[in-house]
Amino acid sequence: MxxxxxxxxxxxxxxxxxQQIEDNGFTERVMANLPERSGYSVRTxxxxxxxxCLIIGMLAFWLASGYSALEGFLSGAKQMLITxxxxxxxxxxxxxxxxxxxxxxxxxxxxxIFLPYQTFRKLSATL
Numbered sequence: 001m002x003x004x005x006x007x008x009x010x011x012x013x014x015x016x017x018x019q020q021i022e023d024n025g026f027t028e029r030v031m032a033n034l035p036e037r038s039g040y041s042v043r044t045x046x047x048x049x050x051x052x053c054l055i056i057g058m059l060a061f062w063l064a065s066g067y068s069a070l071e072g073f074l075s076g077a078k079q080m081l082i083t084x085x086x087x088x089x090x091x092x093x094x095x096x097x098x099x100x101x102x103x104x105x106x107x108x109x110x111x112x113i114f115l116p117y118q119t120f121r122k123l124s125a126t127l
Contacts, residue, residue, distance in 0.1 A: 088101070089101045
């Protein structure tokens with residue numbers, strides 16, 4: 001059941017949509033005087049802007065020594081992951097819950113390799 005206010009609003013907007021505002025041909029004159037842009041020039045400008053932003057981003061990455069920071073981050077992440085797996089494999093047999101360490105290793109392989117691969121494959125197929 002619709003609210004009384006909703007019904008009144010619908011009626012108001014239906015009436016407003018049916019009204020025609022006379023502008024003495026102003027809209028047609030404006031549209032006629034607009035410069036025409038072909039789809040080709042818009043696409044070209046879009047690609048040029050994308051290339052410009054990409055070059056600026058790469059330049060900023062290079063100037064900020066981004067590669068060494070990224071390399072350090074990935075090295076630390078890799079070392080932390082290896083340490084976590086080592087600790088888990090060493091302590092898993094001592095826990096009360098029986099967890100097969102190979103199941104955990106297979107799950108990690110699935111999450112770290114298979115899922116990103118599938119995601120990349122599906123994204124590249126849609127683009």
